[in-house]
Amino acid sequence: MIALFDLDGTLTDPKTGITRSVQYALGKLGRPIPEADDLTWMIGPPLIAGFTELLGGSDEVQEAVRLYRERYSAIGLYENEVYAGIPALLQNLQERGIRLYVATSKLQVFARWILDHFDLSRFFSEIYGSELDNRNADKRDLIRHILEQERFNPMNAVMIGDRKHDAIGAKANGLASIGVTWGYGSRQELLDAGVARLVDAPQDLAEPILMRTATMPRRAAAP
Template sequence: MSILLLDVDGTLIDSLPGIQRGFRHTLDLLGWPHPDQEFTDRIAGPPMETTLRSLGMSEELAQEGLQIYLEYTRRGGWADAATFPGTLELVRRWKSAGLTLATATSKGESFARQILEREGFLEHIDFLGAAQEDGPRRRKSAVIEHVLATNGWRVDTSDILMIGDRSHDIEGAAEHGIDTVAVAWGYGTPAEWATAAHTAHTPEDLEGIVHDWLA
């Protein structure tokens, strides 16, 4: 069995516009100053409470902010996103080729399901692995553990490949002995990609890397 673990935000879906609007809305309600644009351009990927804590918020305030952000997302913020060109076609080809596909996203489970269904990905995904919106499964490593344990995929880790765009994808997969392909069309930096086993600059690059990995 060859298994691909797919990040969502920054890998399959360009969700940054909606995440940024929800982030700014959260800061406004908390009365917290906005960071600079460079910071805001890097917020997609990690759990929102992690981002809020990195601004200097206490754990209590970050959790309050998380609830504000989740409510914004439930009211429609999840829909402010679009598919990266070429990624849906790539997922279709992988599924047709017999690969097992699962998401491993820090996005909340209901939000991930809604956007992946709307954009046409969900029918090609064997298992939707996502974070809990209100629960302990928030970090990428915990999401991957959930995916592996739920499906009984205690296989040789050489049979599993993570595809993501940020350092937390790479680090979370590494905790399970899984290599990562970093995609350069997402929200990471060259320094983050350098820690991955491979870097794909286009969907065609990614298809070639996966092809070679399967060989």
């Protein structure tokens, strides 16, 4: 069995680093700066898509992304916290023969730095993310790329994440998905996107993975 994990909102809580870096970029552009709690919707979607929506599709989007990365690469990626129970979960899955991968819309290099910093890289066979030119920022493209590189059967794999993009990307590539509710997507968002199951705490996640959730129904009623 193979498990693909989202990073932001699934393995770690990146709110402080992401929202402060968005605020930094907006300030540098002379734009109004929302409160951090009004920017949490930026956690999960591809960065360029978030800034496109935030800036109304203006020609400043690419510069906003550059400014965001300027701060995030130096400070923001470390303004982060591993969710309680995640290291124990990953160790349990690894010891039970589950091959683990990271599948994040975040830049691959940033994802690796974060996972190295928190000593989580050792659990994963590989860490996949987007490129500087925004290739593979869309989860559909990213998971397709992972399948091309790793050549595993999607029916033997599951995608775990906190936003609809994770479920949509999984479904487009023939994978089942598990939605986790401790991140930044709502329960309804995840159910509407077609997750096979909702899980409320990291300590409850091993069982549905080990039960080969790829064979579960694609939709579930809200608990």
